Amino acid sequence: MTSAWELLLPAASAPARARGRALQEALRDAVRSGRLTAGTRLPSSRDLAADLGVSRGLVTDAYEQLTAEGYLRSGRGAGTWVGDAVRAPRPRARDLAPRSSGDLADFVPGTPDLSLFPRSAWAAAQRSVLTDLPHESLGYPDPRGLPRLRSALAELLARRRGVVADPERIVVVSGVAQATALLAGVLHARGMHTAGVEDPGSPQHSALYASAGVGTVPLPLDGEGLALGPLRASGVRVVVTTPAHQFPTGIAYSARRRAELLTWARSVDGLVLEDDYDGDFRYDRAPVGALQGLDPERVAYTGSVSKSLAPGLRLGWLLVPDWLADDVVERKRTTDLGHPALDQALFARFVEHGDYDRQLRVCQRAYRERRDTLVAALAEHFPGARVTGIAAGLHAIATLPGRHGPEERFLARVREAGVAVRPLTAYGHGGAAAAPAREVRLVLGYAHVTPGRIRAGVARMAQAV
Amino acid sequence: MTSAWELLLPAASAPARARGRALQEALRDAVRSGRLTAGTRLPSSRDLAADLGVSRGLVTDAYEQLTAEGYLRSGRGAGTWVGDAVRAPRPRARDLAPRSSGDLADFVPGTPDLSLFPRSAWAAAQRSVLTDLPHESLGYPDPRGLPRLRSALAELLARRRGVVADPERIVVVSGVAQATALLAGVLHARGMHTAGVEDPGSPQHSALYASAGVGTVPLPLDGEGLALGPLRASGVRVVVTTPAHQFPTGIAYSARRRAELLTWARSVDGLVLEDDYDGDFRYDRAPVGALQGLDPERVAYTGSVSKSLAPGLRLGWLLVPDWLADDVVERKRTTDLGHPALDQALFARFVEHGDYDRQLRVCQRAYRERRDTLVAALAEHFPGARVTGIAAGLHAIATLPGRHGPEERFLARVREAGVAVRPLTAYGHGGAAAAPAREVRLVLGYAHVTPGRIRAGVARMAQAV
Numbered sequence: 001m002t003s004a005w006e007l008l009l010p011a012a013s014a015p016a017r018a019r020g021r022a023l024q025e026a027l028r029d030a031v032r033s034g035r036l037t038a039g040t041r042l043p044s045s046r047d048l049a050a051d052l053g054v055s056r057g058l059v060t061d062a063y064e065q066l067t068a069e070g071y072l073r074s075g076r077g078a079g080t081w082v083g084d085a086v087r088a089p090r091p092r093a094r095d096l097a098p099r100s101s102g103d104l105a106d107f108v109p110g111t112p113d114l115s116l117f118p119r120s121a122w123a124a125a126q127r128s129v130l131t132d133l134p135h136e137s138l139g140y141p142d143p144r145g146l147p148r149l150r151s152a153l154a155e156l157l158a159r160r161r162g163v164v165a166d167p168e169r170i171v172v173v174s175g176v177a178q179a180t181a182l183l184a185g186v187l188h189a190r191g192m193h194t195a196g197v198e199d200p201g202s203p204q205h206s207a208l209y210a211s212a213g214v215g216t217v218p219l220p221l222d223g224e225g226l227a228l229g230p231l232r233a234s235g236v237r238v239v240v241t242t243p244a245h246q247f248p249t250g251i252a253y254s255a256r257r258r259a260e261l262l263t264w265a266r267s268v269d270g271l272v273l274e275d276d277y278d279g280d281f282r283y284d285r286a287p288v289g290a291l292q293g294l295d296p297e298r299v300a301y302t303g304s305v306s307k308s309l310a311p312g313l314r315l316g317w318l319l320v321p322d323w324l325a326d327d328v329v330e331r332k333r334t335t336d337l338g339h340p341a342l343d344q345a346l347f348a349r350f351v352e353h354g355d356y357d358r359q360l361r362v363c364q365r366a367y368r369e370r371r372d373t374l375v376a377a378l379a380e381h382f383p384g385a386r387v388t389g390i391a392a393g394l395h396a397i398a399t400l401p402g403r404h405g406p407e408e409r410f411l412a413r414v415r416e417a418g419v420a421v422r423p424l425t426a427y428g429h430g431g432a433a434a435a436p437a438r439e440v441r442l443v444l445g446y447a448h449v450t451p452g453r454i455r456a457g458v459a460r461m462a463q464a465v
Numbered sequence: 466m467t468s469a470w471e472l473l474l475p476a477a478s479a480p481a482r483a484r485g486r487a488l489q490e491a492l493r494d495a496v497r498s499g500r501l502t503a504g505t506r507l508p509s510s511r512d513l514a515a516d517l518g519v520s521r522g523l524v525t526d527a528y529e530q531l532t533a534e535g536y537l538r539s540g541r542g543a544g545t546w547v548g549d550a551v552r553a554p555r556p557r558a559r560d561l562a563p564r565s566s567g568d569l570a571d572f573v574p575g576t577p578d579l580s581l582f583p584r585s586a587w588a589a590a591q592r593s594v595l596t597d598l599p600h601e602s603l604g605y606p607d608p609r610g611l612p613r614l615r616s617a618l619a620e621l622l623a624r625r626r627g628v629v630a631d632p633e634r635i636v637v638v639s640g641v642a643q644a645t646a647l648l649a650g651v652l653h654a655r656g657m658h659t660a661g662v663e664d665p666g667s668p669q670h671s672a673l674y675a676s677a678g679v680g681t682v683p684l685p686l687d688g689e690g691l692a693l694g695p696l697r698a699s700g701v702r703v704v705v706t707t708p709a710h711q712f713p714t715g716i717a718y719s720a721r722r723r724a725e726l727l728t729w730a731r732s733v734d735g736l737v738l739e740d741d742y743d744g745d746f747r748y749d750r751a752p753v754g755a756l757q758g759l760d761p762e763r764v765a766y767t768g769s770v771s772k773s774l775a776p777g778l779r780l781g782w783l784l785v786p787d788w789l790a791d792d793v794v795e796r797k798r799t800t801d802l803g804h805p806a807l808d809q810a811l812f813a814r815f816v817e818h819g820d821y822d823r824q825l826r827v828c829q830r831a832y833r834e835r836r837d838t839l840v841a842a843l844a845e846h847f848p849g850a851r852v853t854g855i856a857a858g859l860h861a862i863a864t865l866p867g868r869h870g871p872e873e874r875f876l877a878r879v880r881e882a883g884v885a886v887r888p889l890t891a892y893g894h895g896g897a898a899a900a901p902a903r904e905v906r907l908v909l910g911y912a913h914v915t916p917g918r919i920r921a922g923v924a925r926m927a928q929a930v
Contacts, residue, residue: 005624006625006751006752007624007627009751030624034623035623035624036620036624037616037619037620039817040620040624041818041819043819043822093612093613093615093616093619093632093633093635094612094633095607095611095612096607096608096609097602097604097605097606097607098604098605111604114600114601114603114604115600117600117603119595119596122595123591123592123595126588126591126592126595127588127591130584130587130588130591131584135579135580135582136562136579137777138579138582138775138776138777138778139562139563139576139579139775139776139777140562140563140776140777141562141777141779142560142561142562143561144561146560147558147559147560148558150558151558154558155501155502155505158499158500159470159472159495159500159501159505160471162472167558168558168559170558174801174802174805175801175802177799177800177801177802178800178801178802181799181800181801185676204799207799208799208800211650211796211799211800213678286471286474287471310603310604310806311603311604311605311802312602312603312604312605312606312805312806312807313603313805313806313807314606314801314802314803314804314805314806315805331676334642334646334669334672334673334676335642335643335646335673335676336638336639336640336642336643336646336779337639337640337642337643337776337779338779339779340639340777340778340779340780340805340808341775341777341778341779342777342778343805343808352504353506354506357508
């Protein structure tokens with residue numbers, strides 16, 4: 001018995017005389033109870049009759065009767081559907097996806113412009129992959145990722161980011177979060193129970209490490225990157241960094257600090273996790289290559305398509321040192337059996353055909369324009385404001401003159417005016433040096449906001465305060 | 466500077482007179498060193514010239530020179546590619562995906578027929594989703610899963626599996642492995658440091674629980690399911706079960722044992738994890754509804770599309786009791802920020818349009834025929850063989866008469882003959898009752914093997930021993 005409609009089976013085995021009525025009652029109950037929900041399409045009367053082992057006429061009758069009663073409805077032409085007349089108190093799915101919180105403009109950092117997603121190139125890649133993929137590629141994938149994608153990523157990351165990229169040491173992951181969680185689990189198993197994090201830094205890291213039982217130590221920055229003294233004193237052997245474009249302060253690690261960081265890692269037999277979250281976007285010069293390229297045995301490198309294509313794709317990569325590779329791959333294999341195969345094949349083709357480079361060029365042009373717009377608008381409406389950090393990435397740091405503070409009052413007024421902004425202090429772990437009392441320092445994400453809205457948002461901010 | 470080719474930048478800033486040669490050298494080095502790999506497409510001379518800020522003629526010259534030297538090659542019409550003349554010792558990606566191990570037939574259990582994957586219906590869903598999806602749905606998804614998919618799954622699982630399915634308690638995951646890993650992490654944080662597993666059972670569970678720091682206790686089965694005495698004596702409060710079709714023995718839990726299991730869970734304030742890995746496929750009657758339907762606060766329910774569509778999709782679901790829901794969702798959010806959004810929207814549409822029910826019908830028909838073929842072939846070639854377990858799922862248990870043993874000799878001979886089979890003992894945790902000495906008990910997956918190969922494989926086995 002192959003039916004998807006086994007709830008009707010008892011009716012089908014009723015005595016022949018009562019069978020029709022029993023079938024109708026069972027269908028009615030199913031709709032009333034919510035087991036069949038509004039909009040569900042019913043099988044054709046032929047299919048259902050075959051599945052239940054009853055005559056087709058019995059099913060046709062039941063459909064007609066319940067349609068007459070308002071439980072079911074018929075589409076034009078063919079098809080019968082569950083109607084929406086019944087008010088079963090059926091729970092509905094709420095949506096807890098992150099939402100924009102500004103009416104006029106939300107300068108949340110880290111979000112790309114989703115309208116730039118290259119739908120037609122993506123669709124072409126989808127078609128091609130589904131046509132060409134051999135059947136066996138639909139089985140359980142290599143836990144490290146499809147070989148074809150790892151080769152494409154190795155070429156891409158070597159070329160664009162100066163990474164030393166051996167396809168055998170790339171693990172395809174769902175993004176930087178999963179990369180971090182996997183690595184944290186492996187390090188915990190090797191007895192590293194604390195990790196250093198940049199302060200200020202990404203608010204996600206503490207929870208990520210905690211999920212693997214690893215504690216975090218906030219480590220302060222100076223003008224060149226992670227401050228070395230506190231790092232050495234902390235006793236940690238693992239540290240998470242964003243050397244190409246520190247999040248959120250926007251500085252680039254100095255060449256000297258990059259070298260010092262590696263010397264430190266070697267001296268403690270430790271590891272630097274390089275989160276290259278937006279390293280593709282630099283507007284004033286060529287991007288500085290990844291730290292990993294200098295010492296691939298002391299640096300694990302991670303990145304994703306979340307800033308270049310869309311966070312909803314959940315696709316990223318982790319390059320691991322040789323001494324961690326087997327453990328990381330084994331943990332990936334155990335905990336989710338590898339990344340979706342079709343998605344991987346699709347992205348491999350997208351990279352191979354130059355579509356990814358093209359997308360990066362499109363984003364680079366758009367985001368550079370938006371950054372310029374933001375800087376100009378701030379200069380116009382907040383004379384004396386300073387924009388710090390390098391010209392890169394998807395966000396900027398703006399320090400507004402003291403007369404706009406204190407921060408809390410500023411933020412409250414701006415929020416009321418329909419503009420959402422976040423203060424730099426929101427990214428501190430509590431240990432960072434506080435800003436001078438009346439100064440307001442904002443983390444302004446601009447990539448997903450059109451130039452018009454950037455200008456309007458900044459103007460509105462200025463009016464509000 | 467937006468170039469994907471920043472490795473050429475130093476050359477572009479060489480003095481005007483030396484620029485052409487510098488560019489050629491840089492390109493040559495990039496190919497020699499493997500930073501540009503064979504088959505990489507170069508930008509058009511116009512694009513590269515613009516990106517580097519040099520004249521187009523310089524780039525055209527460089528392309529021509531290097532093409533002449535064999536570093537690059539020109540396609541017909543347009544396009545310049547990196548040639549494959551240079552023998553840089555570039556590491557290549559190996560493929561560690563699981564592979565079939567039988568020349569003639571591999572009766573590995575748990576694999577569907579990947580050639581039944583509904584490519585055209587899938588392609589239609591892909592097209593429709595990519596066309597219709599609003600931009601904002603490409604952002605970070607709801608960590609529990611897209612509301613649309615959770616609603617579709619709630620309807621599907623209530624109808625097909627008798628599950629009590631509140632969309633607010635469904636978490637979209639990458640499969641049963643991730644569901645188990647998430648749950649194990651949450652239970653560990655709540656102080657449950659050991660879990661019971663069926664013995665014999667899935668070989669994955671120990672590693673899965675270990676990844677979250679949870680130990681496992683193998684618990685023996687009797688004819689009705691998990692034996693109650695050892696379960697009670699074990700002291701565990703969490704147990705993983707496969708009540709609809711125990712893996713691998715193939716029995717269905719008795720109605721009495723189902724009730725007893727829930728009574729036990731309530732008495733220890735515990736949890737039953739119901740792994741409904743192949744519950745859709747039953748050939749002798751309608752599938753027995755899920756245990757979860759009887760007590761959704763004591764049973765977490767998990768399943769996936771790995772048996773019905775393809776394991777490579779990495780898509781599944783976890784239904785959690787209210788008291789665990791927030792923790793599980795938070796762990797999913799922290800460790801991977803939610804499941805890929807496009808994949809979710811695609812599968813939601815696939816379910817809503819009845820495509821998934823249709824696929825299950827197709828598989829049900831094919832797998833029933835294959836099971837019948839296997840049973841008939843065993844009866845013909847191994848008179849006296851017994852096939853045990855219910856007529857369901859993707860594998861059967863065959864006990865061959867004593868004269869074919871001992872097991873090791875049997876397996877060796879069959880392997881030499883090009884047929885891969887696994888003994889039931891391979892799924893034991895060491896505590897299961899041993900089979901009588903000379904009897905051979907095999908776990909035979911048939912779903913992915915064509916009827917012809919099933920017949921040939923069984924015949925070959927019989928010849929070999």
